[in-house]
Amino acid sequence: MQNRILLVEDDEELRSLLSRYLGGQGFTVREAANGNDGLALAQDELADLVVLDIMLPDIGGLDVLRKLRARTRLPVILLTARGEETDRIVGFEVGADDYIPKPCNPRELVARIQATLRRVAWDREGQPDHGRRIGDLRIEPDQRRVYQNDRPVELTATEYEILRVLLSRAGSVVRKTDLMQWALGRRLTPHDRALDMHVSNLRRKLDPEGANRIETLRGLGYSYRSPE
Known part of the structure; x- marks a missing residue:
């Protein structure tokens, strides 16, 4: 359609x-x-x-x-x-x-x-009772909550938005300018490290052992890949 x-x-x-x-x-x-x-x-x-x-x-x-x-x-x-x-x-x-x-x-x-x-469309695919699963993560858009191996992950609103955008394009590169705009609601400016800080915090919460499922592609942006 x-x-x-x-x-x-x-x-x-x-x-x-x-x-x-x-x-x-x-x-x-x-x-x-x-x-x-x-x-x-x-x-x-x-x-x-x-x-x-x-x-x-x-x-x-x-x-x-x-x-x-x-x-x-x-x-x-x-x-x-x-x-x-x-x-x-x-x-x-x-x-x-x-x-x-x-x-x-x-x-x-x-x-x-x-x-x-x-x-x-990605947000709507999740069902209220079960959410949307990607690897070890379960996302419940209606509740704006994230679970890892069925344990809640405490994310800030901004961290949730960053993760939501990255997951909606898992395996593809999301430009920093787009991620800044879609998740933080403002334009990326020179020397603005806010996005990098939020991504760093998100990595720490999702991968305390450094699995680095959120990959940095220097000069391009970020890409989410499910851990093996």
Whole structure:
């Protein structure tokens, strides 16, 4: 089944360009030119993901996102003006799943849509009673808890988010810039060691004997591999 994308963008030329490109990539696209129409279509549950511009002519994209989050966990990618870091931070605080600055590369937008849909699908695969198992780990997304060999692992909220992202792409490399954005909700900046610190703490909790299931690929990012 094709994934359904709701594109909420008031710039007619950009909306048309992105809609054509997404359609050519196999998505079913519905369009809205303002926040109220976008909100109505999103609440009709006729989309699997929303691409939402922050600057809209009637109600702002962040207000649309707030209203959506009061009713649904439908994944949302924000379109933000380049350089508007405050909007991105507030967007993550309100509940955005990702963002992409404008003018955006349609190919990058498709990649971010696919990555977001993979993460959402991974979370939904776990069953409330049994969770999702990967090797010696059991993840219960509804409870946001992790068990190793059926023993609880005490993780901070940030450590849980980092692990969730890495597990959703187990065996693949997750770029540090993406992991920082998806797990910590902010952009990676030079000399920022916060992500490295959290990964180090996560390794220590999961592998006290140094099995190093979270591999560092220098200059690229991190990759999760289940221990033998």
